[in-house]
Amino acid sequence: xxxxxxxxxxxxxxxxxxxxxxxxxxxxxxxxxxxxxxxxxxxxxxxxxxxxxxxxxxxxxxxxxxxxxxxxxxxxxxxxxxxxxxxxxxxxxxxxxxxxxxxxxxxxxxxxxxxxxxxxxxxxxxxxxxxxxxxxxxxxxxxxxxxxxxxxxxxxxxxxxxxxxxxxxxxxxxxxxxxxxxxxxxxxxxxxxxxxxxxxxxxxxxxxxxxxxxxxxxxxxxxxxxxxxxxxxxxxxxxxxxxxxxxxxxxxxxxxxxxxxxxxxxxxxxxxxxxxxxxxxxxxxxxxxxxxxxxxxxxxxxxxxxxxxxxxxxxxxxxxxxxxxxxxxxxxxxx
Amino acid sequence: xxxxxxxxxxxxxxxxxxxxxxxxxxxxxxxxxxxxxxxxxxxxxxxxxxxxxxxxxxxxxxxxxxxxxxxxxxxxxxxxxxxxxxxxxxxxxxxxxxxxxxxxxxxxxxxxxxxxxxxxxxxxxxxxxxxxxxxxxxxxxxxxxxxxxxxxxxxxxxxxxxxxxxxxxxxxxxxxxxxxxxxxxxxxxxxxxxxxxxxxxxxxxxxxxxxxxxxxxxxxxxxxxxxxxxxxxxxxxxxxxxxxxxxxxxxxxx
Numbered sequence: 001x002x003x004x005x006x007x008x009x010x011x012x013x014x015x016x017x018x019x020x021x022x023x024x025x026x027x028x029x030x031x032x033x034x035x036x037x038x039x040x041x042x043x044x045x046x047x048x049x050x051x052x053x054x055x056x057x058x059x060x061x062x063x064x065x066x067x068x069x070x071x072x073x074x075x076x077x078x079x080x081x082x083x084x085x086x087x088x089x090x091x092x093x094x095x096x097x098x099x100x101x102x103x104x105x106x107x108x109x110x111x112x113x114x115x116x117x118x119x120x121x122x123x124x125x126x127x128x129x130x131x132x133x134x135x136x137x138x139x140x141x142x143x144x145x146x147x148x149x150x151x152x153x154x155x156x157x158x159x160x161x162x163x164x165x166x167x168x169x170x171x172x173x174x175x176x177x178x179x180x181x182x183x184x185x186x187x188x189x190x191x192x193x194x195x196x197x198x199x200x201x202x203x204x205x206x207x208x209x210x211x212x213x214x215x216x217x218x219x220x221x222x223x224x225x226x227x228x229x230x231x232x233x234x235x236x237x238x239x240x241x242x243x244x245x246x247x248x249x250x251x252x253x254x255x256x257x258x259x260x261x262x263x264x265x266x267x268x269x270x271x272x273x274x275x276x277x278x279x280x281x282x283x284x285x286x287x288x289x290x291x292x293x294x295x296x297x298x299x300x301x302x303x304x305x306x307x308x309x310x311x312x313x314x315x316x317x318x319x320x321x322x323x324x325x326x327x328x329x330x331x332x333x334x335x
Numbered sequence: 336x337x338x339x340x341x342x343x344x345x346x347x348x349x350x351x352x353x354x355x356x357x358x359x360x361x362x363x364x365x366x367x368x369x370x371x372x373x374x375x376x377x378x379x380x381x382x383x384x385x386x387x388x389x390x391x392x393x394x395x396x397x398x399x400x401x402x403x404x405x406x407x408x409x410x411x412x413x414x415x416x417x418x419x420x421x422x423x424x425x426x427x428x429x430x431x432x433x434x435x436x437x438x439x440x441x442x443x444x445x446x447x448x449x450x451x452x453x454x455x456x457x458x459x460x461x462x463x464x465x466x467x468x469x470x471x472x473x474x475x476x477x478x479x480x481x482x483x484x485x486x487x488x489x490x491x492x493x494x495x496x497x498x499x500x501x502x503x504x505x506x507x508x509x510x511x512x513x514x515x516x517x518x519x520x521x522x523x524x525x526x527x528x529x530x531x532x533x534x535x536x537x538x539x540x541x542x543x544x545x546x547x548x549x550x551x552x553x554x555x556x557x558x559x560x561x562x563x564x565x566x567x568x569x570x571x572x573x574x575x576x577x578x579x580x581x582x583x584x585x586x587x588x589x
Contacts, residue, residue, distance in 0.1 A: 176453045183452035183459060184445050184466075191428050191439055198426035200410035201388055201419070203443030203506060212449060258430070 021167045024160035033159035037231055039271040040166040041224045046251040046267035047177045047260070048220035053249075054258040055186060056213040057193025059112065062103060062119030064244035065126050066096045066218050070225015071235045072130065072137055075146045080136075085149045085230070092226035093219045100218020104211035120242065127240035142236025149230045162231060169227070173220060177260055180216070189213055193258070254295050256302025265303050340402070341366045341510050341541050342387070347396035349379075349386050349565075356382040358565035359396070364510070369532070369542045371556030371573075373549075375585055379565035380545045381423055384512045388420050389413040400510070415443040419508035421499040423515050423545075429488035433479060433498050436487050437470035440505025473501040477531060492519040497531075504535065511535065512543045517551050529555055553577065561585070 024033055045067060052058050073095045074088035083091065103122055107115050130137045137143065148157040149165065156165050180186040188209045191199035200206050229235050238244075247270060255266025277287045299306055342364040349357040356379045364370050374380050385391040387398055389410035398406050405413050419440075428436050445466055451459035474480045477497040482490060487498060496516055503511060513532075517525045525548065532555050536542055546552040552559060553573045561569040561576060563585045569576060576582055 179455045180452050183455070184442065184447040184463070185449060185452035187431070187435060187439055188442060190431060194428035194430060195426050197390055197410075198422070198428065199439070201390065201414050202439055202502065203411050203414035204439070205409075205411045216449070216453075 017171060021164065021171075024163050030159040033163045034231075035271065035275060037159070037162050037166045039268055040170040041228050041231065042248070042251065042267040042271050043170050043264050044173050044220055044224040044227075045248045046255070046263040047173055048217045048224065049248050049252050050177065050258075050260060050263040051180065051189070051220070052213050052217040054252055054260075054263060055181065055189040055193065056210060058107065058210060058213065059116050059249075060103075060107075060119040060214075060217075061116045061242070061245045061249060062122040063217075063221055063248045064240050064242065065099060065103070065119075065122040066221025067225045067228060067244060067248075068123070068126055068130070068237070068240035069099055070096050070222035071229040071239050072143070072225075073222070074226035075143050075229045075235065076136060079143070079146065084151075086151055089149075089223065089226040093222040096218040096222025096225065097215055098218070100214040100216070100221070101211060103218070104214030107214070108207050108210060120245065123240045123242065123245055127237050130237040130240065137237075140237060142234060143229075144234040146229050146233050146235065148233075149227075166227065166231075169223070173223070174260070174264065181260060185209070185212065250292065254292070254299075254302055256304030259302065259304045261307075262302045262304035265307075269303070339366045340364070341400065342543070343397075343399045344387070345397040345399075347383070347386060347398060348394045349382050349391060350394045355394075355565050357386060357393070360562065360565065360567055362560060362567070364541060364543060365558075367536075367539055367541055369536055369544065369555055369557050371552040371559040372543065372545045372562065373547075373552055373559060373576075374562040378563045378585075380562065381514055382565070383562070384420060384514055384543075384545065387413075388418055388512065411443070414506065417507070417509035418512070419503035419506045419510070420512035421496070421503055421514055421516055423518065425492065425495045425499050427487040427495055427498055427502075429486070431487055432483065433474065433485050433487055433490065434467070434470055434483040436498055437473055437501045437505050438466050440473070440502040441466040441469060442506075444507065470501075470505050473504045474498075476504065476534065477501045478527075493521065493524045496520065497528075500531070500535075504540075508540055510541045510543065512545070514545045515547055516544070517546065517548045525551060 023036070045063060048066060049060065049063050052060050070092035073092040074085075077083040077091050078085055078088040099122070103119060107118055110118055131140055133139075148155065148162070150156060156162050180189075188199070188204045191202070191204055192206055192209055196206055228239070251266035251270045252263050253266070254269065255264065256262025273291065274284065274288055277284050280287055295303070340363055342362070344360055344362045347357055347360040347362070348355060358379070360383065372380050372383065382391065386393040389405070389408055389412070392407065397404060400413070400416055400418060405416065428439065431439075445462050447456075447459035447462055450456065471480055471483065474483055477500055479494060479497055479501065482494065487495065490498065496519065500513070500516065517528055520528060529551060532542060532544070544552065544556060556573060559571065559573055559576045560567060561579070561582050568585060569579045569582050571579070
């Protein structure tokens with residue numbers, strides 16, 4: 001019985017995901033496809049922050065550093081040093097992984113607001129470096145004419161093909177993040193958030209897991225950065241700005257801190273909201289800001305808390321299953 | 336080091352500012368005993384546990400576990416030698432389920448790494464199943480298996496204490512510190528808890544019990560140490576302690 005239920009769940013979930021991935025075939029405008037691709041990048045970034053802040057409770061304001069470093073690494077390597085695109089993206093991930101390691105180690109002694117400030121510093125340092133290493137980064141002008149991704153004969157230059165590529169990558173990242181939460185490591189992350197003393201006396205090496213959280217976060221962030229550069233076609237040092245960090249932070253908060261679906265929802269909402277209110281022209285940012293304030297005041301635990309309350313969304317939880325609540329996980333052992 | 340010693344402290348001292356919470360404490364715990372530690376409020380009982388489990392660094396002195404110095408080790412290293420504990424104020428992971436709390440106790444008995452976590456390898460799945468099985472066993476021992484999928488924060492205080500015990504047991508400790516475990520329990524729960532302590536002890540786990548409830552200590556402890564102002568004032572079997580003049584003075588005042 002349970003097996004059938006599980007298979008049904010996977011079939012429905014798989015079907016929905018495939019249907020969504022087929023979206024470009026419906027003839028959606030190129031603008032919206034582009035917007036979707038950009039949203040996918042923000043989803044990866046939100047998940048990257050979700051691991052550090054949502055799961056491990058380390059409030060980083062430095063995620064623009066990952067986005068920026070990733071966004072500079074791949075174009076520089078592919079355009080100036082003749083790396084293949086896959087190599088460029090991989091290096092983005094590796095470099096940002098190292099940055100994450102470094103960030104994690106330097107954040108071991110600080111907590112809360114102080115940690116946020118230290119991580120913020122990383123973005124600022126990299127922004128300055130970028131401005132001044134003109135030979136490598138193009139300085140304040142940035143890098144223009146970044147080519148679209150291409151793997152061998154496979155060229156991802158049309159909006160639809162980029163959508164297909166990104167949607168697969170985003171599915172993979174979501175899958176990995178789900179796995180993390182339900183693993184030994186993910187549990188260790190959450191216990192650090194919940195209570196460091198109790199975690200340590202149960203044998204969790206807190207320093208190690210904090211650094212690992214930053215490392216994984218960095219690798220995800222680097223991936224997002226690499227894709228970002230090749231999607232946009234140009235980058236300048238403003239990717240490192242605090243606005244970017246805050247935007248990612250808002251996504252995780254508004255979606256629902258600590259919840260993976262929440263991070264995804266937050267990323268989608270904050271990517272689409274500015275476009276939805278675009279017809280309001282110059283009032284756009286005003287409305288956007290007011291909406292944010294309303295959301296935070298009335299849903300401090302994020303949109304996900306609202307969705308949890310609505311019984312009609314039961315199907316949602318059914319599909320996500322044990323990843324959110326460990327109820328049927330338990331039932332598999334003692335029915 | 337004598338044979339059969341599981342824990343030994345020599346001249347253990349912990350200062351907070353100018354105040355010595357634990358003052359030159361020499362203590363020996365024999366393997367497989369149930370040791371009680373009592374003392375008036377603020378006499379340094381909890382501070383003693385905190386220094387031994389590495390939560391606080393001691394100011395001076397020596398701590399040996401099974402003959403090896405554990406002085407200066409991080410709490411997680413001490414834990415993985417087989418020292419487990421509960422807390423005076425229950426410290427559970429509130430947003431996790433009861434089962435997850437107890438599975439966390441399996442942390443250093445399992446080995447899945449980053450790769451296993453990301454890709455859910457067969458090895459990690461097997462390990463996870465085994466950990467879950469073991470954790471459910473521990474929950475069954477404290478009688479809470481039906482609460483496994485409940486969030487820890489939703490349980491009443493008495494049950495939260497039991498979850499904490501189950502979590503500590505899941506680590507398969509050699510030495511188990513219980514810090515005022517019957518606080519917040521009803522009389523009936525206390526009786527159940529006494530039975531539980533004996534059951535745990537039967538699994539050849541050395542128990543070190545801090546208690547305020549005299550009935551509990553006198554009933555289960557085989558040997559009792561009394562401290563006041565961080566110093567040992569008496570030590571002996573329960574009957575002797577009950578008659579000890581200095582102990583009575585410390586508790587009732589002269």
